[in-house]
Amino acid sequence: MPDLINLLKKRLGMETEPEVPSDAGCGSGSCGCKPQAPKDSFDQVFDKKLSRRGALKGITAGLLAGTGLAQTSCSVSASSEALDEKQLKWDEYFKGNYKLMTDEEKKGTVERLERLYELRNKDRIEVSSKNAAENVLFGYAFNISKCRGYMDCVNACVEENNQDRSSQMQYIRIHEHKNGQINFENSEDNFFHEVPAEGHFYMGTQCFHCENPPCVEVCPVQATWKEDDGIVVVDYDWCVGCRYCMAACPYDGRRFNWGSPEIPREELNKKQHYLGNRPRKQGVMEKCTFCVQRTRDGKNPACVEACPTGARIFGNILDPESDIRWVLENKKVFRLKEDLGTEPKFWYFMD
Amino acid sequence: MKVLIQFVKDGLATTLHGNRAYHVWMGLLTLVMLVGGYAYYIQVRDGLQVTNMSDRISWGLYISNFTFLVGVAAAAVMLVLPTYVLHKTDFKRAVLIGEGMAVSALLMCLAFVVADMGGPANLWHMIPGIGVFNWPNSMLTWDVIVLNGYLLINITVPFYILIRHYQGKEAKKSVYVPGVLISVFWAVGIHLVTAFLYAGLVSRPFWNSALLGPRFLASAFAAGPALMILVLASIRKFTNFSIDNGALKKLALITTVAAQINLIMLGSELFKEFYAPTHHSLSAQYLFMGLDGKNALVPWIWTAISLNVLATAVLTFNRLRNNMKWIGFSCFLLFVAVWIEKGMGLIVPGFIPGPWGKVMEYSPSWIEIAVTLGIWAMGCFIFTVLAKTAIKIEMGDLRFKKEST
Numbered sequence: 001m002p003d004l005i006n007l008l009k010k011r012l013g014m015e016t017e018p019e020v021p022s023d024a025g026c027g028s029g030s031c032g033c034k035p036q037a038p039k040d041s042f043d044q045v046f047d048k049k050l051s052r053r054g055a056l057k058g059i060t061a062g063l064l065a066g067t068g069l070a071q072t073s074c075s076v077s078a079s080s081e082a083l084d085e086k087q088l089k090w091d092e093y094f095k096g097n098y099k100l101m102t103d104e105e106k107k108g109t110v111e112r113l114e115r116l117y118e119l120r121n122k123d124r125i126e127v128s129s130k131n132a133a134e135n136v137l138f139g140y141a142f143n144i145s146k147c148r149g150y151m152d153c154v155n156a157c158v159e160e161n162n163q164d165r166s167s168q169m170q171y172i173r174i175h176e177h178k179n180g181q182i183n184f185e186n187s188e189d190n191f192f193h194e195v196p197a198e199g200h201f202y203m204g205t206q207c208f209h210c211e212n213p214p215c216v217e218v219c220p221v222q223a224t225w226k227e228d229d230g231i232v233v234v235d236y237d238w239c240v241g242c243r244y245c246m247a248a249c250p251y252d253g254r255r256f257n258w259g260s261p262e263i264p265r266e267e268l269n270k271k272q273h274y275l276g277n278r279p280r281k282q283g284v285m286e287k288c289t290f291c292v293q294r295t296r297d298g299k300n301p302a303c304v305e306a307c308p309t310g311a312r313i314f315g316n317i318l319d320p321e322s323d324i325r326w327v328l329e330n331k332k333v334f335r336l337k338e339d340l341g342t343e344p345k346f347w348y349f350m351d
Numbered sequence: 352m353k354v355l356i357q358f359v360k361d362g363l364a365t366t367l368h369g370n371r372a373y374h375v376w377m378g379l380l381t382l383v384m385l386v387g388g389y390a391y392y393i394q395v396r397d398g399l400q401v402t403n404m405s406d407r408i409s410w411g412l413y414i415s416n417f418t419f420l421v422g423v424a425a426a427a428v429m430l431v432l433p434t435y436v437l438h439k440t441d442f443k444r445a446v447l448i449g450e451g452m453a454v455s456a457l458l459m460c461l462a463f464v465v466a467d468m469g470g471p472a473n474l475w476h477m478i479p480g481i482g483v484f485n486w487p488n489s490m491l492t493w494d495v496i497v498l499n500g501y502l503l504i505n506i507t508v509p510f511y512i513l514i515r516h517y518q519g520k521e522a523k524k525s526v527y528v529p530g531v532l533i534s535v536f537w538a539v540g541i542h543l544v545t546a547f548l549y550a551g552l553v554s555r556p557f558w559n560s561a562l563l564g565p566r567f568l569a570s571a572f573a574a575g576p577a578l579m580i581l582v583l584a585s586i587r588k589f590t591n592f593s594i595d596n597g598a599l600k601k602l603a604l605i606t607t608v609a610a611q612i613n614l615i616m617l618g619s620e621l622f623k624e625f626y627a628p629t630h631h632s633l634s635a636q637y638l639f640m641g642l643d644g645k646n647a648l649v650p651w652i653w654t655a656i657s658l659n660v661l662a663t664a665v666l667t668f669n670r671l672r673n674n675m676k677w678i679g680f681s682c683f684l685l686f687v688a689v690w691i692e693k694g695m696g697l698i699v700p701g702f703i704p705g706p707w708g709k710v711m712e713y714s715p716s717w718i719e720i721a722v723t724l725g726i727w728a729m730g731c732f733i734f735t736v737l738a739k740t741a742i743k744i745e746m747g748d749l750r751f752k753k754e755s756t
Contacts, residue, residue: 097476183708185704185707189707205707214554217489219485220489221484221485222483238473239473240470240473240477241399241469241470242467242491243410243469247410247552247701248552250554251554251706252406252705252706256409258402283399284470340553
């Protein structure tokens with residue numbers, strides 16, 4: 001398995017060498033990317049010494065004072081909450097790219113999001129900004145022999161990740177192949193009949209979290225990137241919605257919010273991560289994050305947990321004791337469209 | 352400064368006055384723009400779900416028109432070179448019109464891109480300095496740079512020439528010729544960069560071809576001058592601005608050669624896709640023959656090819672190419688053909704079949720059509736304003752008066 005070994009070497013090399021570009025193409029020589037002290041976002045420019053939030057608060061207060069004068073009929077308590085919400089929204093609109101934020105700034109935006117939700121819904125959510133742990137590189141293996149097309153993974157994924165119910169968005173697609181061929185062109189990924197169907201077998205696809213992700217390269221604003229634990233994420237608040245990443249993905253791994261996403265209040269998963277399952281908004285891209293809100297806390301992704309047949313295996317491929325590592329070392333594994341050089345961290349195997 | 356203010360005032364006065372036909376034309380364009388604006392309002396309010404784009408076919412009519420118009424913008428300026436550098440003076444009058452066309456086409460391009468955005472309010476994220484500009488990795492950032500740079504050049508050069516003429520002075524060559532030269536190279540650049548936007552995607556074999564860029568250029572240099580000929584001919588008809596047949600015929604020659612090269616490349620593409628088809632040829636199969644019983648684009652592409660061949664054949668005969676009626680006819684055919692071929696015929700099949708072989712079809716919704724028409728109306732409006740002012744100055748009707756009236 002030269003691929004895996006290379007991959008591991010590459011990753012382990014990263015721990016010792018100071019600067020190996022984690023997203024290929026950037027950082028290689030003089031491309032204008034400055035990883036050490038990110039300066040190119042509104043936050044980074046206007047924060048720090050000048051205390052951006054203070055300054056913005058001043059501006060907002062000024063604006064609001066103006067509107068306040070015009071509408072003298074506002075009651076004091078309601079207007080203070082409204083003022084609070086307006087200010088939070090203002091701060092949120094002008095925040096920088098999450099990728100370039102310091103830990104403190106990450107905390108700040110997460111707190112604002114929690115507070116905004118509370119103001120609007122009189123209810124609390126918990127948004128995490130937990131960073132990638134060291135010496136972790138997540139990988140996934142899919143056992144073709146075991147999958148029987150029950151789709152429990154798909155449903156668990158939708159519930160866990162707060163996906164839009166109105167458009168029935170799903171990150172996972174289950175493809176039903178006829179026996180004797182793995183040919184996606186002849187298979188169906190939208191079937192409504194009893195499973196497993198006679199003479200068929202099943203294969204799931206989702207975002208493969210490529211080591212060399214084409215979607216990341218093409219994003220004009222770096223709203224999507226690969227985290228240190230190998231998860232490809234999207235900053236939903238930074239995305240401009242051009243859908244170039246969607247055209248660039250060879251695996252159909254990305255989804256777009258064509259309308260305003262709807263999740264019934266009682267079904268909302270309140271345990272969230274900024275880069276993971278926090279509710280998205282209209283006009284932005286989203287995708288599978290290997291359930292970052294779960295996996296960074298040491299749990300399995302929802303799809304792995306939900307699978308009744310044990311076809312899905314997830315773990316840290318840098319950990320020699322992990323299940324995923326055992327699969328990679330002991331099974332004959334393969335990946336899809338390897339010729340494109342994207343290096344997916346999603347392997348298939350058979351018993 | 353005083354000149355500038357007076358220039359703007361006089362320009363405005365020019366655009367506000369005209370005969371009945373002019374007012375009807377502008378009124379009509381405004382109406383279409385308003386309808387488009389309303390459709391865009393609905394799109395912003397409800398999201399892109401009001402279009403017929405989907406996760407399977409994620410770019411549609413907007414990006415198709417954007418791609419086509421980049422070509423128009425690039426081609427219009429190819430007239431500039433012979434005029435200002437090679438001293439072929441018969442082109443001179445046509446050039447300002449060409450640059451006006453480039454400016455309008457570019458503004459339409461930018462409008463189409465903005466119309467396609469899911470979050471237009473977040474576009475400040477792209478401004479270097481306060482946002483994050485993923486340059487040089489993302490071809491889209493290259494496109495932003497080249498399109499805006501090209502727009503800047505094409506505004507400043509004609510502006511300089513016109514404002515000098517407005518004051519009754521001769522424009523200085525040393526000032527504008529460098530600008531002109533840059534703009535010519537830049538024109539090739541905007542086209543290649545836009546082609547690379549698509550050609551760089553390994554996920555879409557239909558676009559991932561080395562021929563895409565050259566074919567973009569060839570078809571653009573056919574459609575762009577073809578549109579120029581039509582526009583110049585109608586300007587000649589509706590105003591006193593005289594453009595001699597020689598200029599139009601030279602343009603027709605450029606169009607002819609470009610259209611011929613374009614056809615050769617089409618043949619080469621068809622050979623590669625159909626002589627030994629692989630599953631990378633499925634998009635072409637969908638486009639030209641239909642796939643899995645889905646064939647929405649088949650009539651369109653064959654119409655485009657027929658028009659293309661017919662127009663190129665007509666233009667190839669010297670005798671017909673010297674007849675203004677035939678030139679106008681074939682230029683119109685060419686323009687329509689390339690609009691189909693470099694618009695929907697290029698963008699939509701890129702998504703069909705999808706990454707896992709799914710064959711879905713796309714046809715635009717009325718919102719998309721209304722917004723598109725609105726943007727085209729905006730382009731025509733801008734062009735009319737620019738051309739009208741330029742013509743008036745060039746004909747000497749509009750001059751700066753020391754004692755302002």
